[in-house]
Amino acid sequence: MDRSGNAEVGAVTHILTLPSGEQMHFQLELRQRRTIGLKITPSGLVVHAPKRISKGQLETIILQKASWISKKLQALSARQVPELQWQHGEQLWLLGQYVTLDIEQNVRTKAVQHVPGKLLLALPEPHDREAVARKVVQWYVKQAKEDFLRRLEILSAKLGVPTPVLLISNARTRWGSCNSKKEIRLNWRLYQAPPHLINYVVCHELAHLKEMNHSARFWSVVASLYPDYKEAEKSLKAWSPKLHAM
Ligand SMILES: [Zn+2]
Known part of the structure; x- marks a missing residue:
């Protein structure tokens, strides 16, 4: 929950290719802040970053944290609830x-x-x-x-x-x-x-x-x-x- 509804508008999905060739999708939200924050949400990885961050800086940080991120994402999918089928009796x-x-x-x-x-x-x-x-x-x-x-x-x-x-x-x-x-x-x-x-x-x-x-x-x-x-x-x-x- 954020205090401003405005940040939502700036959220854009990005894709970063990892050295393993795997692709990592994430939502980037640029904020008034000094540090980069990584958060795993039900829709995946969300990165909160300062407004003036460069693409290179951002990629470096995500690559450094890649193993932590994939561990968290795996845990998330394990916890995930089966998809709704929208059928009678459900x-x-x-x-x-x-x-x-x-x-x-x-x-x-x-x-x-x-x-x-x-x-x-x-x-x-x-x-x-x-x-x-x-x-x-x-x-x-x-x-x-x-x-x-x-x-x-x-x-x-x-x-x-x-x-x-x-x-x-x-x-x-x-x-x-x-x-x-x-x-x-x-x-x-x-x-x-x-x-x-x-x-x-x-x-x-x-x-x-x-x-x-x-x-x-x-x-x-x-x-x-x-x-x-x-x-x-x-x-x-x-x-x-x-x-x-x-
Ligand atoms: Zn709040």
Whole structure:
């Protein structure tokens, strides 16, 4: 989670060929910083580098760390959750609970319906994985928007600030962000997570309205809204691969 939504715009995928001939893909995010940071995320390697870094410097550092990176990437793929098949009977996460995808063949496509334990779909081609995925994701985005807005209203009142503008994001590497215009972006995939984790991310981003950094002061604002934030941060990391399967 970053404090500025702007960094995301600058993220570009790069490819570096290693001496072994292997290709390493990474996302480069140029930031106001002095050192280079390497991070393994569910979407792979992300490099945070100073804005004025040269290509040569960057490559040298990545090559130096190549074995560490591939070890981490291997561990990541071992942890990775199997890809969703978007088929009848499959289980999805919804607010931290399983729901079973129930796909019915019907000449007319119907709106997705959520009943206890099930997500009902009706469409002409029930084996059209793309169509199923599209419908389900659309539904999650719509639900997420309503759900997150409600949490944002309650928690911003608790913090004593006006409810900020909520935008729904589809970012691959972050759960939320808050920009200098005081708009909050939340990733729709969070709608799969247990409610307390959604609350945590909302509190985290709201705290950025007061402190646009990750200083001790920032964390004390977070703690005033969400005392058990350390536990939530850990739990969110653990949930991350599951939430990214969709
Ligand atoms: Zn943050």
